[in-house]
Amino acid sequence: MSAQPRTARGTRTRARLLAAAEDVFASAGYHDASIVRITEQAGIGLGTFYLYFGGKQEIFDEVVNDLNARVRHAMTEAARTAEDRFDAEREGFRAFFRFTAQHPALYRIIRQAEFVSPGAQRRHYERIVRSYAHGLAAAQDAGEVRPLDPEVAAWALMGMGELIGMRYILWEAGGVGEADGAPRDIPDHVLDELMALIQRGLAPDAPPPAAPPREDVRHD
Template structure:
């Protein structure tokens, strides 16, 4: 899941802390928001409980965010960036693009299993902050398409429609994450990644 890892607009709009203590507090608030929204959803979630989970005063929350929607938007961007930070280095370390797809999916499944609130938060953003929801996928897809085209230039993949391929692989990964990351985490991630890798590498056509 390759894409730019620059801070998103939503995170940039958060009141940027100037000290290490401030950055730690912001991190506590975002992590607490992930717990709150992951457990209760956006509409039932509350700023008071986010502050309580983070162990900070309500006033400290408003030091960084003006509203519940503001912290939710920042959280969507933050979780998107966390996925990239977890997956992209693993893919870049792979010897070629096909190998990168396999280890990248395994890393994504590993992330999802440790951040199961990801799906609820991203799905709710489609209704709470549709622009943030769209940006989450579009930015990843654009980076993915570019990286596939670059892999073609290196002779690592066949030619094709990079946009269609990017969205197709992303769609597969999203639903594999839902099934084998959120709903059922009993199977080894490498086993799931190997099965998906075989599909990407060989397709569905029968082999001679």
């Protein structure tokens, strides 16, 4: 069984194991990520691993939870300062892509969770959707988003982000040779195209054609 560290040294050791595990799972995959590799990468003895984690699956789950919390934090934080729904969408997605660029582990690990830990995978997606759907519902009440099922929309929009991120962030921009290892940002035109799809998909229907404009629009 795992145990919580009781001293500063133990805390540090546990954290190093977690970080190493994220690395190794992401680069080698669950199957090839042996405990030996994780402890080596962490610079820690093999046996020590079992002081803090019950086993391979247990540390995997913890890595998933950790990544989930971090990516949601990044997105929420980015969207918090937005003034309208569209701004929130754009900044949220931008934060997601940035996180993806800086932590490719997110994708690789979530995908593996399909078999390694289906429950953890499901929790990951559902947590993101929940807050996304909340945001959409609120925007809907405010009239910024047309009537729609916020949950279905949230899954669809998250899907767009997922594959766009995979293609344009993880699979380095196809074609243009870029050798440096620097994490690339989402190309502007890709984000623009994505936001255009989203905005048009969510926008309220235009008011009845030639709708009687309110008083803020003056006609003489």
